Amino acid sequence: xxxxxxxxxxxxxxxxxxxxxxxxxxxxxxxxxxxxxxxxxxxxxxxxxxxxxxxxxxxxxxxxxxxxxxxxxxxxxxxxxxxxxxxxxxxxxxxxxxxxxxxxxxxxxxxxx
Amino acid sequence: xxxxxxxxxxxxxxxxxxxxxxxxxxxxxxxxxxxxxxxxxxxxxxxxxxxxxxxxxxxxxxxxxxxxxxxxxxxxxxxxxxxxxxxxxxxxxxxxxxxxxxxxxxxxx
Numbered sequence: 731x732x733x734x735x736x737x738x739x740x741x742x743x744x745x746x747x748x749x750x751x752x753x754x755x756x757x758x759x760x761x762x763x764x765x766x767x768x769x770x771x772x773x774x775x776x777x778x779x780x781x782x783x784x785x786x787x788x789x790x791x792x793x794x795x796x797x798x799x800x801x802x803x804x805x806x807x808x809x810x811x812x813x814x815x816x817x818x819x820x821x822x823x824x825x826x827x828x829x830x831x832x833x834x835x836x837x838x839x840x841x842x843x
Numbered sequence: 844x845x846x847x848x849x850x851x852x853x854x855x856x857x858x859x860x861x862x863x864x865x866x867x868x869x870x871x872x873x874x875x876x877x878x879x880x881x882x883x884x885x886x887x888x889x890x891x892x893x894x895x896x897x898x899x900x901x902x903x904x905x906x907x908x909x910x911x912x913x914x915x916x917x918x919x920x921x922x923x924x925x926x927x928x929x930x931x932x933x934x935x936x937x938x939x940x941x942x943x944x945x946x947x948x949x950x951x952x
Contacts, residue, residue, distance in 0.1 A: 734886075761938075770851075772931065773887070773942040820886055831877055832940055834886035 733757045734835035736821050742841045749808040751838050753821030755801075762804040763822040763832060764788075764796060766815075773820065779804055811842045846870050849932055849943030858952050862919040866932035866943045869913065873934040873941075876908050878917045881929045881945065890930070891917065922950045 733756035743749050753762060763778040765788075775788030777796040785796050793815060795807045808815055818839050822832040849866045856862055864878075875894045879887035891906040893899045899906045907916040915934075919926055927950050932943040 770944065772849075772944040775939070831875075831889050831892050833889065834879075836886050837884075839884075 734821060734823055734833060736819075736835040736838050738838060739836065740839045742843065743811055744843050745812055746810050749811050749840065749842075751806045751819055751821075751840070753804045753806070753835060755804075755821075755823050757823055757825075757833075758801060759823040759825045760801075761824045761826075761830075761832075762798065763824075764794070764804065764806045765820045765822065766790065766817040767820060767837075768817050776806065776819075811840075813842050816840060816842045844869060847932065847934060847941050847943045849946055851944050851946060853947040853949060855949045855951060856922055858922060858924060858950055860922050860950070862917075862922050862926070862948060862950075864917040864919075864930050864932075864946050864948070866915050866934075867913055868915070868934060868941075870936070871910070871913065872936040874936045875934060876906070876915050877933045877940075878904075878906055879931040879933060879942075881931060883928075887931055919948075922948075924950050924952050926950050 735754045737752045764776040765773045767773050774790045776794050779785045779798040797805045818837050820837050821835040824830040824832045847868045878891040880890045881887040896908050896910045903920045905918040929945040929947045931945040
C-alpha cells in the first residue's frame with residue numbers, strides 16, 4: 731500500500747460521538763486525501779491537503795474536518811458521528827496533484843450505530 | 844448526470860476469457876485516465892495510467908482511450924480467477940480525481 735497506514739482499521743461507535751481517523755505516510759508526498767466509499771456511489775472526496783496546515787474541501791465535506799500538522803500525518807475528524815457516515819474511509823497520497831496518480835491506504839471500516 | 848459512468852456489473856466470465864470493461868465520461872477536459880483494481884476489503888491499487896488517446900499495453904492488460912467518443916476501456920486477456928475484483932476507472936484534469944462506480948468482475952475456474 732505504497733507506505734500508507736490507516737488507523738484504526740475498524741471502528742464501531744455511537745451516534746453523536748466524535749471520531750478521529752488517522753492516515754500516516756512514509757513517502758514524503760505533498761498531497762494527501764480522504765475519500766469515503768459507499769455502494770452505488772464509488773469513491774468520493776471528502777477533504778484533501780496540499781501541504782502542512784493547507785487543506786481544502788472535497789465534494790462531501792459536510793460533517794467532517796481535517797488537520798495536517800506534519801507532512802506524514804493527515805487526520806479526519808467526525809465531530810458528531812451520524813449513521814449516514816457509516817462507510818469505508820480511504821486515505822490516498824500523491825506527489826503531484828494533476829499528473830501523479832494517487833496511491834491508496836488499506837481503508838478504515840467505520841460503523842455508526 | 845454523473846461525470847463518469849461505469850456499469851457496476853457484476854460481470855462473470857470463465858477462466859481464459861477476454862474481458863472488456865468500459866467507462867464513458869462527459870467532460871472533454873479530462874486529460875489523465877487510470878484504472879484501479881480493488882480486491883475485497885482492500886484499498887484500490889493502480890493498474891494502468893495513460894494521458895493520451897490510443898492503446899497502452901502491460902502484460903495481459905490493455906487500456907484504451909478514445910477522447911473523441913469520451914470512452915475508455917480496459918481489456919484483460921486470458922483472464923484468471925486472481926483477476927476477480929472490482930475495477931474502477933478514474934480520470935482527472937485539475938487534480939480532482941473522478942471515479943466511476945466500479946465494475947465487479949468474477950472469473951470462474
